[in-house]
């Protein structure tokens with residue numbers, strides 16, 4: 001395919017892994033990071049794709065900065081952030097789309113632990129958009145023998161899958177840290193997926209999306225891998241460390257911590273049952289111990305599996 005010029009915003013673990021994937025396919029890649037030496041205006045100049053791998057806490061600020069520069073009307077935005085805005089509960093793609101209503105926005109999300117991708121291990125992901133042509137271009141740009149990209153027409157579902165599984169990854173870390181066994185883990189991940197579907201449906205996402213790579217796929221990856229920062233938060237809490245201690249030593253961002261707070265707020269407003277998220281929230285807030293959170297979940301009123 002033709003060379004595409006890509007501006008990658010965010011020089012963290014994921015931004016750099018995505019930059020390597022696109023460079024390896026022969027594209028022109030420029031990376032901007034707030035601490036780096038590159039200038040944002042120069043990085044954005046003539047970019048056909050602007051990909052954001054900024055942690056959630058910096059998205060709104062970076063969107064405002066990008067807005068102050070002239071862009072080609074055809075520029076495609078790609079967001080790879082897995083979080084929710086604490087003020088508005090908006091997803092990152094909603095923030096980009098609101099700021100750039102006439103540009104296509106594509107969500108890139110899937111089971112993509114950056115350390116494995118940097119080791120050239122095979123992986124698959126999803127490029128989702130309401131604009132099929134934009135999703136297909138992103139698919140072409142990143143696809144390779146080691147990175148298989150599927151398109152999808154439910155960007156909200158794809159984005160929420162990647163975001164909500166972070167909370168379940170924290171819970172899974174607790175489960176493994178407490179040595180609760182394989183049965184418990186299977187129950188947790190399965191009921192976690194049910195909870196993600198319930199939340200996603202109330203948001204307007206498609207149920208089937210959560211059974212794909214960006215939902216179940218990412219859930220399996222992060223709930224089972226010590227490479228996941230979110231999993232590490234839960235695991236280390238189960239070993240008795242405080243959240244403050246864990247975050248101080250964590251390499252990179254664990255988005256699930258903030259997502260959990262945002263979700264509890266949104267679930268209250270919309271009257272959605274989120275028992276696992278609620279216990280993760282109470283644990284992170286220091287209201288319960290890991291053992292108490294487990295008991296709360298196991299001793300809930302008994303009920304049918306589906307209702």
Ligand SMILES: NC(=O)C1=CN([C@@H]2O[C@H](COP(=O)(O)OP(=O)(O)OC[C@H]3O[C@@H](n4cnc5c(N)ncnc54)[C@H](OP(=O)(O)O)[C@@H]3O)[C@@H](O)[C@H]2O)C=CC1
Pocket residue numbers: 009010011012013014015033034035053054055056057058059061062080081082083112113114115251252253255
């Ligand atoms: N790592 C992974 O395996 C994957 C991560 N993701 C998602 O990608 C996002 C980034 O993750 P990751 O790269 O791992 O995280 P890192 O912590 O490694 O990097 C975060 C990036 O965000 C930037 N950033 C944070 N706050 C601001 C701000 N206020 N203004 C500008 N830039 C800011 C950081 O800049 P600085 O370095 O200057 O602080 C850094 O470039 C997260 O939402 C994560 O969930 C998605 C898939 C895989």
Ligand SMILES: O=C(CO)COP(=O)(O)O
Pocket residue numbers: 082110111112113114166169218221222227228229230231253254255
């Ligand atoms: O989203 C990820 C893999 O798909 C990365 O997970 P962590 O942010 O928990 O490390």
